[in-house]
Amino acid sequence: MVGHPWIPSFTNEQVDKALKTIGVKTVEELFSDIPAEIRLSKEQWEKLEIGLGKPLSEIEAKRCVEEKISKNIMLRSPPFMGGGVYPHYVPPLVKYIISRGEFLTAYTPYQAEISQGLMQAIFEYQSLMAELLDMDVVNASMYDWGSATAEAILMSLRVNKGRRKVILPANMNPYHRRVVETYTWPHVVKIITIPYDPFKGTMDVEKLKESIDDDTAAVYLQSPNFFGVIESSAKAVEEITHSKKSIFIMGVNPISLGLLKSPGELGADIAVGEGQPLGLGLNYGGPYLGVFATRYNMNLIRQMPGRIIGLTESKNGERSFAMILQTREQHIRREKATSNICTNEALMAIATAVYMSMLGKNGLVRLAEVNYYRAHYAWKKMKNIGLNVELFKEDFFNEFPVSFNEVKIPYRTIHEKLLENRIHGGLYIREFYPELGETALFAFTELHFKQDIDYLVETINKILLER
Amino acid sequence: MYKQAKWSEPLVFELGAKERIGINLPEVEEEVKQTVGEIKIPDEIRRKIPPNLPELSEVEVVRHFTRLTQMSYGVDNGPVPLGSCTMKYNPRIAWDIAFNSGISDLHPLQDVKTVQGLLEIMYELQKWLANIVGMDICSLHPAAGAHGELAGVLIIRKYHEIKNQLDKKTEIIIPDSAHGTNPASAAMGGFKVVEIPSAPDGNVDLDALKSVVGESTAGLMITNPSTLGLFEENILEIAKLLHEYDALLYYDGANLNGIMGYARPGDMGFDIAHINIHKTFSSPHGGGGPGAGPVCIKDKLVDPDRNIWLRDLLPGYIVVHDEKTGLFTLKAPGPYSVGLLRSFFANTVPLLWAYTYILIMGPQGLRKATEHAVIITNYFAKLVDGLKGFEIPYGKGRYRKHEIVLSAKPLADETGVTAEDVAKGLLDSGFYAPTIYFPLIVKEALQIEFTESETIENVEKYADRLKEISKTAYNNPDEAKNWPKNTSVGRIDVVKANHPRYISPTWRIYVKRMRGVIQ
Numbered sequence: 001m002v003g004h005p006w007i008p009s010f011t012n013e014q015v016d017k018a019l020k021t022i023g024v025k026t027v028e029e030l031f032s033d034i035p036a037e038i039r040l041s042k043e044q045w046e047k048l049e050i051g052l053g054k055p056l057s058e059i060e061a062k063r064c065v066e067e068k069i070s071k072n073i074m075l076r077s078p079p080f081m082g083g084g085v086y087p088h089y090v091p092p093l094v095k096y097i098i099s100r101g102e103f104l105t106a107y108t109p110y111q112a113e114i115s116q117g118l119m120q121a122i123f124e125y126q127s128l129m130a131e132l133l134d135m136d137v138v139n140a141s142m143y144d145w146g147s148a149t150a151e152a153i154l155m156s157l158r159v160n161k162g163r164r165k166v167i168l169p170a171n172m173n174p175y176h177r178r179v180v181e182t183y184t185w186p187h188v189v190k191i192i193t194i195p196y197d198p199f200k201g202t203m204d205v206e207k208l209k210e211s212i213d214d215d216t217a218a219v220y221l222q223s224p225n226f227f228g229v230i231e232s233s234a235k236a237v238e239e240i241t242h243s244k245k246s247i248f249i250m251g252v253n254p255i256s257l258g259l260l261k262s263p264g265e266l267g268a269d270i271a272v273g274e275g276q277p278l279g280l281g282l283n284y285g286g287p288y289l290g291v292f293a294t295r296y297n298m299n300l301i302r303q304m305p306g307r308i309i310g311l312t313e314s315k316n317g318e319r320s321f322a323m324i325l326q327t328r329e330q331h332i333r334r335e336k337a338t339s340n341i342c343t344n345e346a347l348m349a350i351a352t353a354v355y356m357s358m359l360g361k362n363g364l365v366r367l368a369e370v371n372y373y374r375a376h377y378a379w380k381k382m383k384n385i386g387l388n389v390e391l392f393k394e395d396f397f398n399e400f401p402v403s404f405n406e407v408k409i410p411y412r413t414i415h416e417k418l419l420e421n422r423i424h425g426g427l428y429i430r431e432f433y434p435e436l437g438e439t440a441l442f443a444f445t446e447l448h449f450k451q452d453i454d455y456l457v458e459t460i461n462k463i464l465l466e467r
Numbered sequence: 468m469y470k471q472a473k474w475s476e477p478l479v480f481e482l483g484a485k486e487r488i489g490i491n492l493p494e495v496e497e498e499v500k501q502t503v504g505e506i507k508i509p510d511e512i513r514r515k516i517p518p519n520l521p522e523l524s525e526v527e528v529v530r531h532f533t534r535l536t537q538m539s540y541g542v543d544n545g546p547v548p549l550g551s552c553t554m555k556y557n558p559r560i561a562w563d564i565a566f567n568s569g570i571s572d573l574h575p576l577q578d579v580k581t582v583q584g585l586l587e588i589m590y591e592l593q594k595w596l597a598n599i600v601g602m603d604i605c606s607l608h609p610a611a612g613a614h615g616e617l618a619g620v621l622i623i624r625k626y627h628e629i630k631n632q633l634d635k636k637t638e639i640i641i642p643d644s645a646h647g648t649n650p651a652s653a654a655m656g657g658f659k660v661v662e663i664p665s666a667p668d669g670n671v672d673l674d675a676l677k678s679v680v681g682e683s684t685a686g687l688m689i690t691n692p693s694t695l696g697l698f699e700e701n702i703l704e705i706a707k708l709l710h711e712y713d714a715l716l717y718y719d720g721a722n723l724n725g726i727m728g729y730a731r732p733g734d735m736g737f738d739i740a741h742i743n744i745h746k747t748f749s750s751p752h753g754g755g756g757p758g759a760g761p762v763c764i765k766d767k768l769v770d771p772d773r774n775i776w777l778r779d780l781l782p783g784y785i786v787v788h789d790e791k792t793g794l795f796t797l798k799a800p801g802p803y804s805v806g807l808l809r810s811f812f813a814n815t816v817p818l819l820w821a822y823t824y825i826l827i828m829g830p831q832g833l834r835k836a837t838e839h840a841v842i843i844t845n846y847f848a849k850l851v852d853g854l855k856g857f858e859i860p861y862g863k864g865r866y867r868k869h870e871i872v873l874s875a876k877p878l879a880d881e882t883g884v885t886a887e888d889v890a891k892g893l894l895d896s897g898f899y900a901p902t903i904y905f906p907l908i909v910k911e912a913l914q915i916e917f918t919e920s921e922t923i924e925n926v927e928k929y930a931d932r933l934k935e936i937s938k939t940a941y942n943n944p945d946e947a948k949n950w951p952k953n954t955s956v957g958r959i960d961v962v963k964a965n966h967p968r969y970i971s972p973t974w975r976i977y978v979k980r981m982r983g984v985i986q
Contacts, residue, residue, distance in 0.1 A: 096529075105543045131974075282572060343752070
């Protein structure tokens with residue numbers, strides 16, 4: 001048998017030599033401590049359905065995967081769909097940098113001196129994200145926005161020890177809410193939901209005042225919220241939250257911060273968000289990037305989950321980087337750790353650092369503006385064909401709900417007809433908001449050009465007219 | 468001789484100049500602008516000052532990050548024998564497919580009709596992984612190993628909740644050689660952790676286990692082979708014992724690569740297992756992630772009255788195939804599922820990487836990978852056996868599987884040169900160091916895992932280097948304290964890095980410190 005490209009260790013001759021050195025006759029002997037009744041023979045193993053039952057050349061494998069992938073339907077333009085992650089541009093430079101082997105194939109930088117570049121890149125992610133959020137401390141990442149939100153809630157319960165209530169808005173991303181429910185389920189926590197103002201679409205501040213009390217560990221606010229609506233009363237929410245010494249957690253889309261006040265400026269104690277819009281691609285669910293940040297306050301920092309890289313010096317006085325505050329983490333503290341997270345999304349964090357470096361302050365603002373304008377253009381166009389896009393009166397960022405109740409067509413029908421034209425429409429949200437009936441959330445980004453939006457609206461209009 | 472690049476590269480904040488930009492963004496079309504008019508965001512929420520991001524041209528960005536990569540070290544640079552981390556080669560064909568096949572444009576909530584090809588792949592992967600670990604069904608949902616563990620712990624919790632016995636099932640038993648994530652995951656799942664010692668032969672101390680297992684035992688989490696690289700010989704007895712008390716047995720799949728093709732957790736009596744896609748199945752670690760941590764179960768009836776099965780407890784979305792229509796769909800978490808652990812489906816990119824790897828390896832290749840990883844460990848053990856200053860604790864005379872743990876305690880006692888110093892000495896010769904000070908039960912531990920990807924020449928050189936280090940330690944221990952010298956910076960002052968007066972987790976805090984704004 002010839003060698004294997006990924007198993008270079010031994011030729012057959014060397015295997016014999018190595019086995020002799022070890023003192024065994026066959027490789028199977030090295031597995032003789034596995035009880036016989038559960039040890040698999042070569043034949044038993046190879047009979048199992050694993051891969052195609054035989055090795056493939058890489059050319060065959062590529063063909064095989066491509067043939068399958070080609071069964072996906074190619075859309076005319078990226079889906080007009082958000083709900084927490086969005087079709088955005090992925091610059092080739094971002095993909096190139098994270099494909100470089102020194103980053104791609106590295107492990108967590110346990111040996112700092114030989115991993116300085118990687119650590120600097122992660123430190124730069126933390127620092128760039130801190131500027132965008134106006135927060136002081138950012139960790140090296142959580143899995144995604146949902147899990148970051150859940151960890152923020154758990155952190156606030158540790159900071160406000162003894163308090164047992166957390167307040168979530170009804171207009172937060174319902175997928176994130178489910179993750180929070182999963183993470184908090186084993187603990188004694190009462191989740192209170194604050195309804196949204198049915199006219200504005202923002203959190204009902206009066207209801208918040210009624211619900212918050214001295215037992216409230218945290219209040220979460222998402223802006224733009226799940227409806228895409230900008231929470232213009234964020235400052236009021238902050239004041240109410242802090243009047244009870246509760247932790248104020250804000251969830252944000254980082255691109256929106258080109259136009260919107262940052263969580264730091266709005267007084268958030270913890271900021272969370274999804275790094276995906278900053279050059280990560282949609283990837284059918286992941287990898288994404290859970291953004292997690294807090295203020296410079298040791299009571300908060302000591303309760304933070306996840307890895308943190310710090311700027312320091314070597315013993316020779318050179319500027320250098322090291323993992324800091326590791327006594328919070330599982331490999332040191334075990335069951336007393338602030339979280340069990342180990343492998344995170346470091347490479348995705350570096351990807352967003354590359355993109356933020358490319359954008360700079362002006363690029364980020366401009367990207368936010370393009371998103372805002374495209375969505376508002378679509379809004380006007382849809383309004384012009386008689387669709388109800390005015391479910392809420394507060395301004396939105398790059399996403400808004402469209403109601404099909406008035407035109408009396410189930411959204412499913414619209415969706416299927418759009419798909420016939422290889423257009424993917426918005427996200428049907430009746431499952432989460434039955435009170436909104438036949439409503440779908442449509443999202444627009446820099447990837448949706450004017451002609452894409454025009455074609456979408458024309459096609460919907462045709463569907464309406466065919467009725 | 469090894470010499471790493473030393474660029475003294477400024478931080479990105481110290482580069483660039485006003486009004487530079489690193490990307491050409493599209494202009495908003497004139498008609499769009501006119502139709503929309505001015506931005507109407509209310510003043511009280513509108514950002515007045517742009518975020519303080521540096522301004523660089525694309526040229527500067529590419530140079531900056533290229534230089535940073537040159538001061539980093541991965542499997543592409545040389546051996547990374549970090550124990551328990553399984554730093555095998557990350558094949559570029561899998562990179563090509565995972566990064567370039569168009570899945571980066573697919574929204575996780577888009578109509579399943581539009582992603583049939585990808586779902587078919589994920590469905591097959593789900594099945595293959597289940598067969599590899601001898602389980603009935605997997606959920607690809609968890610994002611990493613620890614996330615898979617949390618999923619498993621929550622399944623254990625849900626199991627006892629459904630059986631109405633959660634009030635007494637409060638404890639999870641974990642061996643003292645376990646990964647730190649095990650106790651941390653158990654605690655996140657609301658359980659009390661009961662630690663049991665390892666016996667001198669490397670197996671779990673059975674008497675100790677018997678003395679703690681009881682009515683309050685909800686489950687046991689164990690990795691097999693252990694972090695000592697030793698197969699748990701009493702696993703069948705352990706499983707029987709746990710099941711007698713209606714506790715579930717959880718398999719931490721971090722070390723699956725030590726037995727893949729030879730034994731399967733499902734056959735050993737495990738009820739739940741997670742798999743580290745980024746270890747055994749060759750997707751890269753990316754300097755700390757992304758990974759993927761599918762969680763699998765051996766199905767059994769949980770509640771006959773309500774016909775609830777263990778599979779109903781799995782988290783996240785499961786890919787299902789309708790034989791009649793041929794359609795692949797995603798099954799959302801049902802009423803007995805532990806729920807969503809993340810917002811959407813799964814870390815699809817690493818999963819597609821693993822799919823490609825398995826496709827190319829086939830069952831034959833996977834078994835061969837295990838065999839070679841195990842041969843290499845035992846060969847290396849022979850090379851360093853009897854090396855002055857080092858011991859091989861636990862399991863005397865037993866064969867190791869994927870990894871081996873050395874103790875540098877004699878060296879530290881006799882010369883003052885510690886496991887950390889040894890690690891730095893290895894860096895100087897262009898090798899990444901092993902995992903050090905883990906597992907916690909071994910003093911001055913060096914946990915070494917080469918994987919099947921390492922060449923025999925490098926393994927021999929690594930052993931030779933350890934011999935040189937031992938010699939230096941005995942002849943000139945002060946020299947060892949000054950390692951490393953060939954990396955981009957010298958030994959880092961970790962105490963200073965963590966001192967409240969110096970701690971600088973971001974650039975803005977560092978600047979404030981320099982200005983004396985914070986002390």
